[in-house]
Amino acid sequence: MKKANISVVEDEAIVAQEIKICLEDMGHSVVSIASRGEEAIEKAEEKRPDLMLMDIQLKGQMDGIEAADIIQSRFDIPVIFLTAYHDDDRLDRAKFTRPYGYVLKPFQERDLEIAIEMALYAAEMNARAKRAEDALRESHKMAAIATLAGGVAHEFNNALMGVTGNIDLLRMDIGNEEKVRKYSDAIMTSSHRMANLTHQLLAYACGGKYQPKALLMGDFVRDTLPIVAHTLNYNIRVETDVPKDIAAVEADPAQLQMVLVALLANSNEAIEDDGRIRITLKNEDLGEDFTEQHPGLEPGPYVYLEVEDDGKGMDEETRGKIFEPFFTTKFQGRGMGMAAVYGIVQNHNGLLRVESEPGKGTVVRLWLPAIHC
Numbered sequence: 193m194k195k196a197n198i199s200v201v202e203d204e205a206i207v208a209q210e211i212k213i214c215l216e217d218m219g220h221s222v223v224s225i226a227s228r229g230e231e232a233i234e235k236a237e238e239k240r241p242d243l244m245l246m247d248i249q250l251k252g253q254m255d256g257i258e259a260a261d262i263i264q265s266r267f268d269i270p271v272i273f274l275t276a277y278h279d280d281d282r283l284d285r286a287k288f289t290r291p292y293g294y295v296l297k298p299f300q301e302r303d304l305e306i307a308i309e310m311a312l313y314a315a316e317m318n319a320r321a322k323r324a325e326d327a328l329r330e331s332h333k334m335a336a337i338a339t340l341a342g343g344v345a346h347e348f349n350n351a352l353m354g355v356t357g358n359i360d361l362l363r364m365d366i367g368n369e370e371k372v373r374k375y376s377d378a379i380m381t382s383s384h385r386m387a388n389l390t391h392q393l394l395a396y397a398c399g400g401k402y403q404p405k406a407l408l409m410g411d412f413v414r415d416t417l418p419i420v421a422h423t424l425n426y427n428i429r430v431e432t433d434v435p436k437d438i439a440a441v442e443a444d445p446a447q448l449q450m451v452l453v454a455l456l457a458n459s460n461e462a463i464e465d466d467g468r469i470r471i472t473l474k475n476e477d478l479g480e481d482f483t484e485q486h487p488g489l490e491p492g493p494y495v496y497l498e499v500e501d502d503g504k505g506m507d508e509e510t511r512g513k514i515f516e517p518f519f520t521t522k523f524q525g526r527g528m529g530m531a532a533v534y535g536i537v538q539n540h541n542g543l544l545r546v547e548s549e550p551g552k553g554t555v556v557r558l559w560l561p562a563i564h565c
Contacts, residue, residue: 195219199241430468
């Protein structure tokens with residue numbers, strides 16, 4: 193049976209201690225004991241237990257049913273009711289809190305053990321289903337945005353070809369007339385910038401790997417860092433943990449370089465004073481426990497890339513938008529960097545995850561399928 197951290201909510205001190213001893217005999221840890229509903233909510237927030245055993249009749253203004261409703265809605269902690277009383281009204285009220293069990297006192301130890309085991313299993317299944325539902329919803333949202341981005345990029349690219357083509361014809365007609373050449377050069381420069389934007393949009397829209405080949409990831413990171421190093425602030429220290437035995441991946445070098453450059457650029461912008469960026473590579477075997485939580489991934493060997501900075505970090509709302517095209521945390525800017533990164537990683541059958549908190553920096557984790565070469 194899975195061992196758990198459990199909170200006990202019982203207003204009779206002797207009974208609470210008996211339940212604690214019973215739980216510890218089963219191998220569980222009792223992380224808190226509360227006697228009132230208000231106290232139970234405080235303990236739930238502080239301890240975040242795996243499960244709460246809640247007596248319905250409690251001292252104070254709040255009973256166990258009301259406390260359980262608040263605890264499950266705020267913290268999503270499963271609750272098993274323990275009660276010496278059984279009546280239809282109380283049972284009907286308890287149902288609305290979606291309890292994970294309902295055990296009558298006095299109970300047999302085995303009955304409680306079974307109730308706990310079933311509750312923990314149900315909670316784990318619910319958590320997996322929620323993760324899968326969230327991942328599916330996010331996938332549908334990003335797919336819709338990618339379709340729109342791809343359509344815009346193709347139409348924009350077609351119009352842009354007309355602009356650049358006519359500029360070339362204009363140059364042929366005007367020869368070396370300096371004033372007109374000055375303005376046509378400015379138009380062409382802007383056209384090249386817009387063309388680069390369409391390439392990023394197409395990368396986000398999973399528009400193809402272009403020229404995939406086997407890349408030794410250790411060599412790739414070591415070769416790319418000198419190219420981007422001059423763009424980083426002088427007060428930022430770059431650390432690397434790149435072992436020699438890192439596996440290869442099948443990837444387009446130009447697109448993968450765009451990924452690493454974008455991640456380093458974001459870290460660079462997030463560090464306002466002195467700071468550190470750390471790049472880590474390692475080989476990982478992902479099992480079904482991991483891949484079933486991330487639809488689209490297959491179990492097997494992967495190369496793991498991590499870029500960590502100690503910059504200003506992001507709040508949850510910002511973190512939820514960083515993969516959307518044109519979203520940016522800067523006052524000005526296209527905001528295509530992380531959107532393109534997301535599309536490239538998806539197109540290479542990989543996984544991208546970002547963890548960040550305000551004032552605690554950002555960690556970008558990336559997995560790409562490994563190959564033998």
